[in-house]
Amino acid sequence: MLTGSRVLIVDDEANARRVLEVLLRNLGCAVVCAEDAPSALAILREHTVDLLITDLNMPGMSGLELLTTLRAEGHAFPVIVVTAYGTIESAVEAMKQGAFDFIIRPLDVEQVELLVRRALDISRIHRENQFLRDEAGKGWDHFIGQSAAMRRVYELIRQAGPSKASLFVYGETGTGKELVARAAHANSGRQGLFVPINCAAIPSDILESELFGYVRGAFTGAHKDRVGKFELADGGTLFLDEITEMPTNIQAKLLRVLQEGQVDRLGSNRSIQIDIRVVAATNRDPLTAVQQGCLREDLYYRLNVLAIKLPPLRERHxxxxxxxxxxxxxxxxxxxxxxxxxxxxxxxxxxxxxxxxxxxxxxxxxxxxxxxxxxxxxxxxxxxxxxxxxxxxxxxxxTPAPADQDFDLDANVAKLETRLLTQALQISAGNKAKAARLLKVSERTLWYKLKKYGIG
Structure with missing residues (x-):
């Protein structure tokens, strides 16, 4: 089955469109139809597709002209052209112009199914290659360190990698949690993509659509369909960084996806079967986050099948x-x-x-x-x-403390707090929210301390 693949059919004959539509829907494809080339171009301005099937001989703009226009506009999805016995030369010309292949009428069902599957495989590979070009060079080779603490981490990654079980990585900010997730994916043998998303960096009203995707018209501004991170990670690994910053209502939906292996795009009533491995990460203590209500307890136990705690740098100097x-x-x-x-x-x-x-x-x-x-x-x-x-x-x-050392506790605490506050602000480039998370205090406490010590 080709569930989730979107195919656009372009033909000026209604019966011909209907035959292809039924055939493709039986394969599990989502099908969109257009009666001529201009209508197809209008659809492509609002929808993404994985494959286009077009008749060559149409009034107005022909299928060959449509193909030329698509390539000129930068559309990279495969195109299959449909022709009759008498116009095979036109089909050959279309392939010279970049068509994937051609189908001869009357349609051979097995041939159509074979070509559609091959074309959609090409479309998927093209999409994955583009993603991988962006992600190139990230993974296992970026680990540096031979301390005992890091060797334990390496061993856990090797043991956890081949499993499909969810992985929970936690440790302080800057310890390399995403590197662990990438290494676990590289060691898993999974053929799909590694797809990262930072739950703290995306506003809650956008995070849901980023994860689940949506269909056109699902909400104001949804002008075309969009594939979410769950679908993009199908067959691979989804890395949920800062999971404790995810709103609890989205955590509930995430739990359902993990339990049922299905995802629903926003605005759609059709579930899409997916096969993903989830790696979650946080800079908080997970159990403390559960107690504070930042992480659902049921989701924590669903994610925490395998856990890796990363040592801070001061523990592996x-x-x-x-x-x-x-x-x-x-x-x-x-x-x-x-x-x-x-x-x-x-x-x-x-x-x-x-x-x-x-x-x-x-x-x-x-x-x-x-x-x-x-x-x-x-x-x-x-x-x-x-x-x-x-x-x-x-x-x-x-070194031992000299006899005349200043033992004024309040004064020394003030010096230490001033130093740590200053360093946290430097590291976070003045971002108070990041500095508070780094110091493991609330923003209110941070503002109080800054005012107390006169730190700008």
Whole structure:
């Protein structure tokens, strides 16, 4: 069955349209019909299709002229032309102009079915290739680190990969949750796409349509059909980043999709069968999120078949030199800095002593910043933020406190809070909501602290 595939039939004869329509609907296709080429072009301005079947000999604009117009407008879906015995030469000419194949009347049902299946396979491959070009280079090879904590993560990914079971990845912001999801997909053997979506980055009124798709007229502004992320991930993996930010009413619909293996486009009364693996991720503690009402308990247990907790960078500081070498090489190429090869030992030691509230993402940004400031010269202390490479403060953790040390608790807490608040704002580029999530406090608490310490 070809459920979910949309085919446009163009023919000036009603009976001919009807025969093809019945045949394709029996195969599970969604069929749209047009009585002439201009009507077909009007439909394509409002609908997406996976295949077009057109008669060659039509009054006004012929099927060959329609094909030429479609290619000129950039439509890449396959086109099958229908012709009679006496006009095979025209069909051959259409193939030279980019038609996928041709059908001769009277129709051979088996031949039509074979060509339609092949054409829809080509359409699917073209769509997937376009998606994969955008996603190229992302996956297992991007993991850097040989610490014991990361080796445990690698082993869990290898064990979980071949399974179809849902995977729950959690850890602090910047620890690489999407990399884990991509690696699990790469290790799964699934032939479909890896489709990521950030639930926190999309407004709730748009998130539902992004996930489920919609049909034309489902709501104001739905001028043409749209495939949702569930359908796009059919046969592959859907990565739901920041799942705890998804509204609970959409979580209920997600649970139904996972349980029944079917998705309904908004505005449609027809269910589409899908085969997907879901990988969910959050920077919160999942059980705490359940207790706070941010994550439905039934959905949590449905997703949490296999769980991977990513260690923060401060718990695998021995990986920092490897990460630095990787990022230096990455930005040396992009910045065309031929002479820069390694990080000085004193800076490397200071970076290993830093707490890294922003984890690997903060480290990468800091290395890129330092390389830009160095203008291709050797890296030194002045290229890094002073609070990061505050060597006396870092080493003080491992030395006994002198007798005259200031033990004023409130004053020291104020200094620490001021430093953390400043770093969180720097990492989040001034975005208060992101800074609050990084510090694991409410935005109200963040605003109170900023006002208390006079931080702009």
């Amino acid at each position: 021995e990986d920092i030199p490897l990460l630095c070498a990787h990022f230096i090489e990455k930005y040396r190429s992009s910045l065309n800095y031929a002479g820069m090869a390694r990080l000085p030992d004193d800076i490397s030691q200071a970076l290993m002593a830093y707490a890294w509230p922003g984890n690997v993402r903060e480290l990468e940004n800091m290395i890129e910043r330092a390389m830009v400031l160095s203008q291709g010269q050797s890296l030194n202390l002045k290229h890094f933020p002073q609070e990061t490479l505050d060597l006396p403060a870092q080493s003080a953790r491992n």
